[in-house]
Amino acid sequence: SIDADRFRETFETYSDIGRTDNDGLHRLTLSDADVRVRDQFVNDLESLGLDVRIDEIGNIFGRRAGTDPDAAPVLIGSHLDSQPYGGRFDGQLGVLSALETLRAFDEHDVEHRRPIELVNWTNEEGSRFKPALMGSGTFVGEFSVEETLARTDADGTTVEEALESAGYRGDAECGPREPIHSYLELHVEQGPVLEEHGQSVAVVDGIYGMSWLEATIEGTADHAGPSPMHSRRDALVAATDVVQGIRRLSNRYDDVVTTVGELTVEPGSINVIPSEVTFTADVRSYDDTIVAELVERVESELEAACAREGTEYELEEIWRIKHTEFAESVRTAAREAAEEAGVSHRSMVGGAGHDANYLTEVTDAGMLFVPSVDGRTHNEDEFTEWEDVVAGANTFAETTRRLSQ
Amino acid sequence: SIDADRFRETFETYSDIGRTDNDGLHRLTLSDADVRVRDQFVNDLESLGLDVRIDEIGNIFGRRAGTDPDAAPVLIGSHLDSQPYGGRFDGQLGVLSALETLRAFDEHDVEHRRPIELVNWTNEEGSRFKPALMGSGTFVGEFSVEETLARTDADGTTVEEALESAGYRGDAECGPREPIHSYLELHVEQGPVLEEHGQSVAVVDGIYGMSWLEATIEGTADHAGPSPMHSRRDALVAATDVVQGIRRLSNRYDDVVTTVGELTVEPGSINVIPSEVTFTADVRSYDDTIVAELVERVESELEAACAREGTEYELEEIWRIKHTEFAESVRTAAREAAEEAGVSHRSMVGGAGHDANYLTEVTDAGMLFVPSVDGRTHNEDEFTEWEDVVAGANTFAETTRRLSQ
Ligand SMILES: NC(=O)NCCC(=O)O
Ligand SMILES: NC(=O)NCCC(=O)O
Numbered sequence: 001s002i003d004a005d006r007f008r009e010t011f012e013t014y015s016d017i018g019r020t021d022n023d024g025l026h027r028l029t030l031s032d033a034d035v036r037v038r039d040q041f042v043n044d045l046e047s048l049g050l051d052v053r054i055d056e057i058g059n060i061f062g063r064r065a066g067t068d069p070d071a072a073p074v075l076i077g078s079h080l081d082s083q084p085y086g087g088r089f090d091g092q093l094g095v096l097s098a099l100e101t102l103r104a105f106d107e108h109d110v111e112h113r114r115p116i117e118l119v120n121w122t123n124e125e126g127s128r129f130k131p132a133l134m135g136s137g138t139f140v141g142e143f144s145v146e147e148t149l150a151r152t153d154a155d156g157t158t159v160e161e162a163l164e165s166a167g168y169r170g171d172a173e174c175g176p177r178e179p180i181h182s183y184l185e186l187h188v189e190q191g192p193v194l195e196e197h198g199q200s201v202a203v204v205d206g207i208y209g210m211s212w213l214e215a216t217i218e219g220t221a222d223h224a225g226p227s228p229m230h231s232r233r234d235a236l237v238a239a240t241d242v243v244q245g246i247r248r249l250s251n252r253y254d255d256v257v258t259t260v261g262e263l264t265v266e267p268g269s270i271n272v273i274p275s276e277v278t279f280t281a282d283v284r285s286y287d288d289t290i291v292a293e294l295v296e297r298v299e300s301e302l303e304a305a306c307a308r309e310g311t312e313y314e315l316e317e318i319w320r321i322k323h324t325e326f327a328e329s330v331r332t333a334a335r336e337a338a339e340e341a342g343v344s345h346r347s348m349v350g351g352a353g354h355d356a357n358y359l360t361e362v363t364d365a366g367m368l369f370v371p372s373v374d375g376r377t378h379n380e381d382e383f384t385e386w387e388d389v390v391a392g393a394n395t396f397a398e399t400t401r402r403l404s405q
Numbered sequence: 406s407i408d409a410d411r412f413r414e415t416f417e418t419y420s421d422i423g424r425t426d427n428d429g430l431h432r433l434t435l436s437d438a439d440v441r442v443r444d445q446f447v448n449d450l451e452s453l454g455l456d457v458r459i460d461e462i463g464n465i466f467g468r469r470a471g472t473d474p475d476a477a478p479v480l481i482g483s484h485l486d487s488q489p490y491g492g493r494f495d496g497q498l499g500v501l502s503a504l505e506t507l508r509a510f511d512e513h514d515v516e517h518r519r520p521i522e523l524v525n526w527t528n529e530e531g532s533r534f535k536p537a538l539m540g541s542g543t544f545v546g547e548f549s550v551e552e553t554l555a556r557t558d559a560d561g562t563t564v565e566e567a568l569e570s571a572g573y574r575g576d577a578e579c580g581p582r583e584p585i586h587s588y589l590e591l592h593v594e595q596g597p598v599l600e601e602h603g604q605s606v607a608v609v610d611g612i613y614g615m616s617w618l619e620a621t622i623e624g625t626a627d628h629a630g631p632s633p634m635h636s637r638r639d640a641l642v643a644a645t646d647v648v649q650g651i652r653r654l655s656n657r658y659d660d661v662v663t664t665v666g667e668l669t670v671e672p673g674s675i676n677v678i679p680s681e682v683t684f685t686a687d688v689r690s691y692d693d694t695i696v697a698e699l700v701e702r703v704e705s706e707l708e709a710a711c712a713r714e715g716t717e718y719e720l721e722e723i724w725r726i727k728h729t730e731f732a733e734s735v736r737t738a739a740r741e742a743a744e745e746a747g748v749s750h751r752s753m754v755g756g757a758g759h760d761a762n763y764l765t766e767v768t769d770a771g772m773l774f775v776p777s778v779d780g781r782t783h784n785e786d787e788f789t790e791w792e793d794v795v796a797g798a799n800t801f802a803e804t805t806r807r808l809s810q
Contacts, residue, residue: 084674225596244646244649261674269530351632375631
């Protein structure tokens with residue numbers, strides 16, 4: 001059993017690093033707050049006597065030896081970065097459940113054959129640097145190290161520059177050094193399912209596939225007064241038409257979600273017809289062929305809206321990830337652990353991408369979810385009842401114990 | 406007759422101050438470029454031996470005495486600020502036509518009974534500080550000096566701070582010191598009418614009334630993945646619905662224009678449902694009751710869209726200006742001047758607000774337009790053929806001469 005009080009204290013300590021006025025978390029990748037939380041994390045790993053390793057893109061590992069030095073290790077963890085004005089549970093809870101698991105193992109002298117490695121992945125959120133799951137994606141070879149280091153934020157700062165000024169450009173090569181036995185991650189559900197069913201834990205079957213798109217529409221800047229309506233080429237009129245179309249797309253399918261999260265207008269002056277609008281689209285489905293279809297439909301919407309308004313467009317797919325099915329071995333261990341811990345549980349499919357998705361490419365991976373009150377996340381109101389957190393952490397610790405035998 | 410070569414040289418000198426790579430002009434109110442062009446202007450006024458006066462909100466005046474020191478002066482001028490990445494003709498051409506007029510009067514020893522005052526109004530565009538026509542509006546008492554000094558730009562800098570760091574917070578009281586005989590302003594048409602009719606000059610009958618609105622829609626930030634579509638309160642879905650509605654509004658009327666020029670999204674992350682969208686609306690008609698009706702209809706659009714999406718809104722009218730009818734006395738002088746100068750001309754109503762609008766509140770005001778190629782303005786491609794510029798400036802000089810007798 002984990003120590004719920006110690007866990008809670010640690011959770012509050014970490015939540016103070018980047019805590020917002022509304023009790024949320026603002027800790028963008030490699031920002032000052034992210035650097036401070038990394039320092040805290042490395043410190044906590046060292047206090048546990050773990051062997052700390054930082055790789056060339058800033059992923060942080062702490063290794064606890066098992067009784068068999070030659071056995072493939074179990075990897076456990078999540079991410080410490082947050083969305084802008086996001087919540088305290090997203091990511092952090094997974095890292096701290098893993099930390100508390102190793103503390104509890106220490107305290108109770110839990111024996112395990114396999115080494116256990118705790119990990120914090122760099123830039124899971126994809127808010128400062130796109131795409132998301134960057135640290136794990138690079139670890140499994142989905143992105144090359146060069147490509148990742150060259151990614152830029154909105155100000156043009158590269159990942160490499162950010163790592164260097166943060167002091168988190170490590171020496172270790174990014175990628176598996178040895179076969180990995182399994183990967184386990186606990187995360188908040190970020191949706192309403194567990195709460196609706198009054199259950200504390202989900203053993204996750206799989207994750208939606210998704211595509212991230214970036215569109216630019218070019219019109220003609222002109223004066224909002226003397227320019228007749230019929231001759232306008234208004235980039236914002238075309239773009240808002242597309243945003244409406246993207247929302248309507250989801251009506252055509254069961255279990256598809258579509259979102260436009262970013263949109264910027266140039267030149268952005270009250271009395272000037274917009275000449276350029278850039279916006280994103282995020283489309284998801286558990287069915288990879290439907291994701292492909294959604295991308296085509298977004299393009300059709302752009303084509304139709306631009307034909308109507310006389311504007312031009314460009315569309316770029318900046319990220320695509322297939323749907324994920326987690327390993328039966330990890331799911332079984334997790335189900336048995338939940339039973340043993342006496343925790344109410346269910347299986348479900350998740351709509352958010354996680355580092356565990358990419359880990360399936362190199363090992364048997366799996367996930368546990370704990371409930372999100374009102375399903376809310378990616379905002380300061382994100383919340384999970386503490387008894388659910390404890391139930392999840394206990395299930396997590398027991399699953400880890402089983403996997404590491 | 407004005408000196409076309411000297412005029413052109415001056416125009417190029419001024420255009421170099423804030424010239425963009427694409428031969429446009431980026432000279433936002435009280436920016437570095439605006440300060441440099443003001444310095445140049447004050448210098449040119451002093452070289453002409455004019456009596457220079459700067460008022461407490463930065464309007465710059467240069468006075469040439471007439472033969473009758475007790476006669477009410479004629480005021481001529483426009484503005485030197487520009488839109489972001491705007492054109493070289495908008496505003497600047499009016500100030501420089503006035504400058505060239507006084508140079509020509511000097512050269513040809515033109516006698517005039519009335520004093521003539523040349524003016525550059527602060528912040529005509531309304532891009533950095535809202536609303537537009539700020540300098541002239543304060544001059545005629547439409548805005549109080551305190552209110553104007555307290556206006557802020559997007560970074561929170563006040564007009565007062567910007568004036569002080571620019572060194573253009575003058576000593577003179579803002580407002581008429583004496584009765585003013587008349588006000589004359591030359592401007593680019595910024596629309597297609599003169600070009601369509603192949604004419605060089607318009608004697609302007611009047612200007613559209615307009616309203617500037619600022620709307621905020623509040624939704625709920627949440628994750629773009631696991632949040633079911635049916636429970637979303639997406640501020641951008643509601644806002645884009647309203648932008649489409651505002652565009653459609655113009656279909657219901659003859660000669661109404663509606664524009665959304667600014668729109669920003671919070672938190673603005675690709676995988677987060679937008680929680681807040683702020684946008685502007687600019688609605689115009691020559692009929693003031695229609696402007697009032699348009700404002701109501703914008704509010705109805707907001708209400709309907711927010712009812713559909715479950716979002717909330719706030720709407721603020723930040724500026725309203727009635728339609729303007731210019732003085733018959735000035736229009737007659739301008740028509741006669743165009744005839745005398747042998748310039749093809751017409752009368753028309755303009756869709757853009759000008760400092761001349763507010764001047765009608767304290768004097769007989771009037772305007773001349775010169776053509777805009779393709780009607781384009783508020784962008785770097787803004788252009789007027791030089792022969793039309795010269796025709797306009799000659800008509801302007803002759804009108805000024807007539808008014809100042
Ligand atoms: N869990 C999470 O928020 N991951 C970021 C990637 C995504 O948008 O699904
Ligand atoms: N002429 C001009 O661009 N004035 C700014 C105010 C308006 O938008 O009409």
